[in-house]
Amino acid sequence: MNHLYLCGFMGCGKSTVGKQLAKGLGTRFLDLDDYIVEKAGKSIPEIFASQGEEAFRDWETKCLSELSQKPRMVIATGGGTLMRPQNVQAAKESGKIVFLDIPFAECYRRIKGDENRPVAARSTPEELEALYNTRREVYSSVCDLSVEQVLSPMETSDLIIQRVKSLG
Ligand code: S3P
Numbered sequence: 817m818n819h820l821y822l823c824g825f826m827g828c829g830k831s832t833v834g835k836q837l838a839k840g841l842g843t844r845f846l847d848l849d850d851y852i853v854e855k856a857g858k859s860i861p862e863i864f865a866s867q868g869e870e871a872f873r874d875w876e877t878k879c880l881s882e883l884s885q886k887p888r889m890v891i892a893t894g895g896g897t898l899m900r901p902q903n904v905q906a907a908k909e910s911g912k913i914v915f916l917d918i919p920f921a922e923c924y925r926r927i928k929g930d931e932n933r934p935v936a937a938r939s940t941p942e943e944l945e946a947l948y949n950t951r952r953e954v955y956s957s958v959c960d961l962s963v964e965q966v967l968s969p970m971e972t973s974d975l976i977i978q979r980v981k982s983l984g
Contacts, residue, residue, distance in 0.1 A: 818888050818910070818911050818912075819883070819884065819888055819889050819890070819891050819907075819910055819911030819912075820837065820841075820889075820890045820891070820911055820912055820914055820976075820980065821891050821893055821907045821911055821912070821913045821914065822834050822837070822890065822891070822892045822893065822914050822916060823893050823897070823898050823913055823914070823915050823916070823955050823958075823959065824895070824915055824916035824917065824918070824955060825895050825918075825920070825923045825947075825948050825951060825952070825955075826894075826895040826923060826926075826927045826930075826933055826935065826936055827922070827923035827924070827925075827926035827927040827936075828895075828916040828917075828918045828922075828923055829916055829918065829969065829972075830847075830892035830893070830916060831847050831892045832969045833916060833969050833972050833973055833976070834847070834890045834891070834892040835969075836969045836970050836972070836973035837890045837973040837976055837977070838889070838890040839973075840973050840974065840977050841890065841977065843888050843889055843890055844887075844888075844889045844890070845889065845890045845891075845892070846883065846889050846890070846891050846892070847891075847892045848876065848879060848880060848883070848891060848892060848893050848894055848897060849892075849894050851879050851883065852872075852875045852876065852879050855875070855878075855879060856875055859932070860872070860932060860933070860934065861931065861932060861934050861937075863875065864934040865934075869934075873896070873900065876893075876894060876896070876897050876900070876903065877900060877902060877903055877906075880893070880897060880903050880906050880907070881906050884906045884907065884909065884910035884911075885910070888911075891911075893907070895935070895951065896935065896951075898913070898954060898955065898958055899951065899954060904958045907958075908958075912960040912961070912980060912983060913958055913959045913960050914959060914960065914961055914962070914963065914976055914980070915955040915956060915959035915961070915962035915963070916962075916963055916972070917952070917955070917956070917962045917963065917964050918964065920944075920945050920948045920949075923948065924941060924944060924945075927944075928941070935947070960983055961976070961979050961980065961983065963975060963976055963979070
């Protein structure tokens with residue numbers, strides 16, 4: 817255990833930074849969405865379409881709980897994962913939460929029209945910005961440290977490693 821959980825809005829770079837971070841720490845990297853797809857045997861858009869969003873949220877809770885029990889990893893959570901207090905608790909009990917805090921405009925540039933992200937695909941830019949603002953408050957309040965990702969993924973990862981060490 818003692819995982820590092822990366823959180824932040826869709827498109828903030830959790831997977832890119834997470835892979836770099838895992839390399840730097842010599843641990844495994846795992847993307848929660850990929851794990852869900854493997855377990856469910858369906859893509860994220862297929863889960864949303866055939867079972868609905870609540871069922872996807874249940875998959876997140878179940879899979880996060882499983883991963884929380886495994887040996888140390890860097891885990892990229894989904895943008896909505898930490899909206900469930902139960903998931904925050906599982907993350908807090910098994911590691912530290914790192915928030916990649918980057919501006920909405922940058923996230924939006926990366927996610928607009930992405931059919932693999934049902935929440936982005938179904939929302940207007942205004943709705944996404946409102947969601948970003950609501951979620952940003954949650955990420956900020958639950959994280960152990962936040963990083964404004966103005967640096968390259970490698971520099972961001974180095975900074976996280978330094979700052980995580982000082983958390984003890
Ligand atoms: C979601 C974010 C996605 C994925 C799903 C729902 C969300 O993950 O979990 O499409 O509600 O923000 P990323 O944040 O990795 O895009």
